[in-house]
Amino acid sequence: MAGLLNVSVSPHVRSSESVEKIMWTVVACLVPPLLLSVFVFGIQVLLIAGVSVISCMAVEAISQKALGRPVTVKDGSAALTGMLMAFVIPPGVSFLLPILGAVMAIYIGKHLLGGIGYNIFNPALLGRAFLLATFPVAMTTAWLVPLTDGAIFSYFNSGVDAVTTATPLAVMKEQGMDAFRQQFGAPSEIYASFFLGWRPGCIGETSGLLIVLGGLYLMWRRYITWHIPVSLLGTIGLLTWVFGGETLFTGDPLLAILTGGALLGAFYMATDYVTSPSSKTGQMVYGAGIGALTVLIRLKGGYPEGICYAILLMNPLSTVLDNWFKPKRFAPPIGGEK
Amino acid sequence: MAPTLTFPKGGVHPPESKKLTENLAVEVMPLPAELEIILGQHIGAPCAATVAKRAEVSEGDLIGEVSKGLGVPLHAPASGKVKAVGNSGHPVRVSAPSVTITVDQEAPDKQYQPRDWQNDTSQELLKRVHDAGIIGIGGAGFPTHVKLKPPSDNPVDTLLLNGAECEPYITADHRAMLEMAPEIVEGAKILLKILGITNCVIGIENNKPDAIKMMTDAANGTAGDGFSITVQPLEVKYPQGSEKQLIQAITGRKVPAMALPSAVGVVVHNVSTTKAVYDAVVLEKPLVEKVVTISGKGINRPANLLVKVGTKLIDIVEFCGGVKPDLSRVVMGGPMMGFAVSDLNIPISKTTSSVLFLTDEEIDANPLSACIRCGWCLDACPMGLEPKEIGVFVEGNRAEDTEQFGVFECFECGSCAYVCPAKRPLVQFVRLAKMKAKRS
Amino acid sequence: MANEYSSFQLLANGILKENPIFKLALSMCPAVGISTTVSNGVMLGIAVLFVQVFSSVTISALKNFIHPRIRIPTYTLTIATWVTVIDLSLAAFFPGAYAKMGIFVKIIVAFAIITMRLEMFACKEDVSDSFWDGLGMGLGFMVGMVVIGFVRELLGSGAVFGYDVLGFKPLLFFILPSAGFFVVGLMMAFFNWIEAVYAARKREVKQ
Amino acid sequence: MSNILTIIFRLTLSCLIAGTVMGTTFVFTNKAKKANEHAREEKVVYSLLGYSAENPIPESMGLYEVFRYVITDAGQSSIGYLVPAGAGDHSEGFTFVRIDLEGKYMDSNPVTISHEKVREQKDRDVAIAAAIGGGKDIRFADHTIIVTDSGSRLAYLLSGKFPGFKTSIHIMMALDPTYSVLGLEIMEHEEDPGLGAEIEQDYFKNQFKHKPFETIKSIEVAKAPLPPEYFDAMEGKVDEEAAIEVMKQYRDQDIYALTGATISSAAVSNGVRSMTKKFAYRLDILDRVIKEQQLQVPF
Amino acid sequence: MRVIQSFILLITAACVLLSTGAAFGAGPVSSTAFGDENEIILKFSTPVDPQAAAAPEVYTVFEEADPDIRLAITGVEVASDGTQATLVFADSLNTTQKHIVTTSGIGGVASASFSVAKSYLGYLISILISALLINNFVFTKYLGLCVFFGTAKRKETAKGMGVVFTIVIVVACSMSWVLYQFVMKPFDLNYLQIVIFIGLTSLTVQAVDTILRKVNPVLFKSFGVYLVLVIANCIIIAVPLLMASNEYNYFETFMLSLGAGGGFLLALYLMSSVSERLELANIPPSFKGLPIAFIVAGQFAMAFLGFSGLQLF
Structure with a gap:
């Protein structure tokens, strides 16, 4: 009997959560929007996502x-x-892109810096930024037109290049609100169809509903907390309302949240553990910072959608924020801190 | 019932696993053939043996004493003959000096008669507590008489009795409260007299409603003799039983870092310690036995046993019907803070409240991975520390720089390691960090 | 001490052992900023070579004249003078190439490498050694720039020396300025790796 | 003390030597710089007109620079043109013609300045100020080159700057006497590589080639894919006649925007449109004034 | 943290000092602004007759640089209370240019001219923001890298270096501006730019060194070491050169140098907080040290691409 027992340090019971479980749950939460996108844009989407996942692995x-x-x-x-x-690149791009993006995201962005837990920038977004810099045309134009029926097979019939269109945010930025309304409909219709996912864009920009549902599920599982999504979306809404209209206080906060990658960013990108602050106050500031930068880039910047860069820009600040907003100690020693 | 209280920050709620033993009455375990009494059972200087090899001892005889410094005497748990003054297994230090007694199975049980303590002065009472070798048997092992002499510049106004028993599996205090409620309340009165105060609150987690009821009834019985003893139900949350957390939960006061509870006018004692105080003062019985929870899915017959200090695990296993084949780990103490032992030739000490026989199913043996900075440990830490940073610094060979994260305020409750999805041994990191930081 | 070094040693030192870009890691700004083509590298390399050689020679020749208390200001003045000379000359005779290099020619004046060589070498050694050392350092810089420029030009615009060799542009990323950081970083790591492998082999041979 | 004096003396001497070296270089290089800059500009001009080293510009051609100024005199603005004086193919001296904002002739004064110095803004400003009398604020606006062949006008060359996607874009373009575009060259820009920077490419800038003034006046960009045949024609992948034929087909259409760089494309076409319109408006007025006043000009 | 706070305070103070709005003299129009890309908005000091103000003929508009080219007005929208008119033009306006609007017979004034331009304060702030973020000298202009990589390992060093650098660059640039405007330009000494600018920088460094040593030896102890490094930083020479080539006035020079210094501080601060984290990481041996610092800086540069094309005002 002696020597057979297994010795380790306390605690001897562990919660049943593990990194593996968390990661695969998040992946699973992303599957419904992916499937919807396949329905909306065609099988091409599934192929791109597959190539992206496999090349990253x-x-x-x-x-x-x-x-x-x-x-x-x-x-x-x-x-x-x-x-x-795969969720943040246009669905109509060549398969080469996600492969190259994977090298940047995983090798350069993560493993050179010490592997999981040590990356400074969100690898997926780093991959996207790299692709956007390398293939600016494809990355800004290869949007597929949402199809209403039989979409899955249309890829095989028509090929990809034939059907490209512009994303709602790009139309809004380059052609103005009027063109936007003309192309996508009146506000009352837009909200519903955008929320459900009937619009051009990347996979992550389509179905707000499924993204939000997935995010809420993750919150219910306590994998993410409300702090980042709420502060992020709240800031986007607030700042768009104040500055997004023709005069002050006339912007459309709901549209700002529903269009583009705001929801995906808020629930899945900004909440990435490694690159976001750990303290709750830090997370609120972080979320608000992303929201503010997003609105800044959307309204004044060079890109139609700013959330990806906003997250990348806030990523390195997460260490700083964690330093600024340390958790409150139980009680200081007598005579105060040294 | 009073509203339930708890400490505000951090804490976890691991599966309680108390069902295994909570309804089992305390059983008296028969005397084993041999007892090994470790000489250093309390915090402070270890005892020096006062008996030599082959000396005859009877139950309650002094076998060890502390000549100088912090400490309490040690007594023979049973009558018999000193077989050796040497070393025996120890859960943490592997081996430690001990006195081995071959038990005389024929010796008659020693009888203890209750006496009236009301006329004793607090000085006399305190001496009895010391002489009986009483230490905090909830796990800390801090000599009780020292806690009862708070420094004069911090007047104490409240005595807290810790009946939280927040660690999973353990039901020793629970059973003690059910079966010995009047004795505990009587012990509380003794403690109050020694401290010269009247206010006492007994904190019990409300997963033990029967104990709350028993204790309330017993406490109500004391109304009118000048003491105010009440029971405070507490929310079920680990580590409620930690002194600082318990004090905050019940009184709202925060004990400063690196300070004792008396700094905020509170003294905390475990309910079982209080029972031992009763034994020492009323029955004049030294601390030689205690209730130990034997639990876990790896033992055939879980039980709450009253065992003599010095009983070896192997004897307990035998008494409890042996272990199951899928046993994977034996833990002395609770699953959160206890120590895994490598063999069963280790004796029970005054501070052992449970021995757990855990199977693979109960422990989580996933390998560790790198910290993913999820920050769950920050939320779990009741002390507001940053375990992830401590871990990362220790891994990066910068353990000596961890004082900035308050590594010395950590009391190693293990909440962080419990929640960690990367299964990182954060408690071990903290211990390493403490060692290195102290050295530098 | 004139014969302490051979001119070849001094040259090789600058190009290989103490390459200002990969080994000393000094003067990185142009290596990242304008190393998009080989010709930029050559152009700036020439400018640095010119400034380094002339400054080294000047300081070496005047080393007895320079008062030690005003050593650094004199270096700065010397470098600034030669930078001005090459700046004006390039602007006049190669306006096209000069326009591409922006202010990088002018900021040669703040290059740590040049001052460092003056302080460490030229102010102690004689003129011909200083000349060879300056030449070595300048060439080392040029080689570094050309190597980086070659990689970036080939991968970024599919060309070498401005001549389209691949016929397509493999990765536009490489002509983007931010890629300069990656290329320099990866190359430094590559050189470190080679060195480590070389050292390991040497050790093996010894054993 | 003597130490300090030595330091001061040596530092001063060093500074003097350095100053001499730099001054000499400056004097030596300055001329070359100006000449090279001019040569570079000329090269662009010739290439816009379709001439190159192999196909040199004929002797019969003359290039005449017209400098436009904005004159403010006691709060009243007027436009002044410094035009070469003389008749036929050769010119002597310059005339400064002032025209008010409504397009009415105000006055004209001969300006004495040599052909070499006229390119130096400082010298030119001084000469003009001397010619029209002091107290007026003169501000150089732009200059245009009028190209003639054997006395008849062949083309106009104008340069201009307008805001692009990032910073300003500097272009030169050639117009024929009917203000149709002959060619376009992007001189400086800082647009994004791979996107806006594609305005440099032949397939973009050659779209403006041969577009008539009527089209240019209201030119916009269209977000549609560039037809492949048109692309080939502009990139010179087909022989010249066929290319001209293809380009003719598209001459009345809008500019095809660069994929992913609509803003840069629109910036260039807006810039070309406004430059052309302004130039045409002004030149018509100048020509009318020259005709009315019977000024002697070589073009 | 305090460094950044004081920096923000400094910027705010600078903005307040400079916020002297364009003053309008007597006349019917109290303020003007660009509206949409083809609109100019006029606000009247007293309500005017909406009918009269709605006629396009009463306005003439031209760019200041092209007074002979009248811009074609296609319509005028007048607010019903007569306090505001929006001029709509056929083509989109070049808002970088100052526009002159002349009204005739509006508000009882025979003829009055007003200028329409983007706010100067906005322009100044955009110079600052541009140097700070959009064209950050380290991450998008690739200058000052040697010092950047040398001092970005510890947060304390980074802050010290950044602050010292900002102070030196602001002082040196101010002096350079004076010298450039009043000596070099009038006497045609532009070719001496390099010598003079580097000389002024050395002088500033020397002066700060001496003053600090006398006035606050404690501060000198912590910041003195960085002073030597300042001169090896190419940004210090690049900024005056940019100032000269853009012909900035003093306020613009101040903003540029403040932005450049602040941008360097920001880059250092970000990089140092990341470096501290990287120190604990398991980095491949051949990448340890500078190579990984370059790769991280490259990632920063990629993130900073997000600011490209940003136009605040």
């Missing part, structure tokens, strides 16, 4: 092998990165 495995680290592809973090990257 492959790059993860290869880089871990090459760097002599334990291979942890199974923990799902690479799969999640792949999934998210």
